[in-house]
Amino acid sequence: MEMSTKSLRAYVETYGCQMNISDGELMEGVLESHGYRIVDRPEDADVVIVNTCAIREHAEQRVLGRVSQLNGLKLERPELVIGVTGCMAQRMGDDLLERAPYIDLVMGPDGYRELPSHLQRLRAGGGLQGEEEGVRPVGKVPLQSGPVSKTGKRRIQLSVLDLDPRENYEGLEQRRRSGVAAWIPIQRGCDHRCTYCIVPYVRGPEKNRKPDEVLREVEEVVRSGISEVTLLGQTVNSYVHDDWAFPRLLRAVARVPGIRRVRFTSPHPNDVTPELVEVMAEEPAVCEQLHLPAQSGNDRTLKRMVRRYTVATFLEKVAMVRSAIPDISLSTDIIVGFPGETDSEFRDTLDLMRTVRFDDAFTYKYSLRDGTPATRLPESDFVELNVAQARLEELIEVSRGIQAEINESEIGRVDEVLVEREARDPGQMLGRTRRNKVVAFPGSPEIVGSYVPVELTATTGATFRGEKVAIPATVGRV
Numbered sequence: 001m002e003m004s005t006k007s008l009r010a011y012v013e014t015y016g017c018q019m020n021i022s023d024g025e026l027m028e029g030v031l032e033s034h035g036y037r038i039v040d041r042p043e044d045a046d047v048v049i050v051n052t053c054a055i056r057e058h059a060e061q062r063v064l065g066r067v068s069q070l071n072g073l074k075l076e077r078p079e080l081v082i083g084v085t086g087c088m089a090q091r092m093g094d095d096l097l098e099r100a101p102y103i104d105l106v107m108g109p110d111g112y113r114e115l116p117s118h119l120q121r122l123r124a125g126g127g128l129q130g131e132e133e134g135v136r137p138v139g140k141v142p143l144q145s146g147p148v149s150k151t152g153k154r155r156i157q158l159s160v161l162d163l164d165p166r167e168n169y170e171g172l173e174q175r176r177r178s179g180v181a182a183w184i185p186i187q188r189g190c191d192h193r194c195t196y197c198i199v200p201y202v203r204g205p206e207k208n209r210k211p212d213e214v215l216r217e218v219e220e221v222v223r224s225g226i227s228e229v230t231l232l233g234q235t236v237n238s239y240v241h242d243d244w245a246f247p248r249l250l251r252a253v254a255r256v257p258g259i260r261r262v263r264f265t266s267p268h269p270n271d272v273t274p275e276l277v278e279v280m281a282e283e284p285a286v287c288e289q290l291h292l293p294a295q296s297g298n299d300r301t302l303k304r305m306v307r308r309y310t311v312a313t314f315l316e317k318v319a320m321v322r323s324a325i326p327d328i329s330l331s332t333d334i335i336v337g338f339p340g341e342t343d344s345e346f347r348d349t350l351d352l353m354r355t356v357r358f359d360d361a362f363t364y365k366y367s368l369r370d371g372t373p374a375t376r377l378p379e380s381d382f383v384e385l386n387v388a389q390a391r392l393e394e395l396i397e398v399s400r401g402i403q404a405e406i407n408e409s410e411i412g413r414v415d416e417v418l419v420e421r422e423a424r425d426p427g428q429m430l431g432r433t434r435r436n437k438v439v440a441f442p443g444s445p446e447i448v449g450s451y452v453p454v455e456l457t458a459t460t461g462a463t464f465r466g467e468k469v470a471i472p473a474t475v476g477r478v
């Protein structure tokens, strides 16, 4: 039975990284192109999609709490469809349907192209109005019997969990939430096997989009009035498609007429090559910012993480980037308490922080993920939670101290700020500099989307306050 989706409303709630946020926009685009209206509240929706992250246990617990809350809406409106998508859906699969039987659909990151047809199946055969009979599994989608409803009728649940080594969502339109800056996914999946990481198992191997498709999308983004793009991939700088390696693509994107800022995330340190650094230094649109995940400052830990670099080679990359782009702002990711990490190895990480002096750091306690190689390390290696917590707190203190020192030294700079939105404080606007520093300054909503020269006048440590100035930005390469 063909059901019209014209009147249906969908709400997508996303957790996790930029790639997942971009996937949320992709699902909204797919749903919109099939007649759904995207709404801002689950209370207003016929279909609620919770787009999840599996990187840490804490993130998954949060999602379980959230779907149980959404079940409250389903109790009031039994026809509401609840879907859980993304990395956690892929990781937990059918267990999720058992643990939370009110979920109608679990769908991994490679299933979004067919999202509308699966929703249609659920609505045609599911909810509390239909019977299970007459609804057939589609393709490789296994059909499961759902729980028995109060009325005695059964509803169906669907799980769509096949990883497709070719699916890179070529040709689908994202529904961009920001009118100021755009995420452009150029790659999905990952060919590395860092021993703590679940990503390769829930997102499959690396799949790169065609360069002409990427460039076409960037041109479209420019036509829509956006001039800042961030190229996205799990190891974005390992991108390769025929004779297009990442530096060539980055240069081409930076030269699309109308593009004023280009960023990319997350790169793998090993693919920070002289060619890439040359493009970053030469192309005026490429921002003076690089996120370079170190994960640890100790060689033995890096080896057991299978990061495939040493502290020395990591520092060589930092030196290469800084010598070509002295003003570059660097950020990183660090995991503490990886199994087997000794106190002195943790101190090596603190040393790395003090040596590099990152502008920003995203810091985490190791989180055990079933199915990852690190879970097979001897149990005696696992760092006690209170020890890991104490290390994390010490790391945060060191990292925040360095960040505050760097930011205080930048007071008085004039930077070009791309205005993103209103700040919480009335009369204040929020934006970002090319070096990815967040600045709040007095202004009104009409200036969202414009580039404004702002003098940095104060810092909270992590972010800045500023004042608009009349002269053009003197720092950066506009």
Ligand code: SF4
Pocket: 190, 191, 192, 193, 194, 197, 198, 199, 200, 234, 235, 268
């Ligand atoms: S490079 Fe390592 S940490 Fe990054 S997504 Fe791949 S496996 Fe995970």
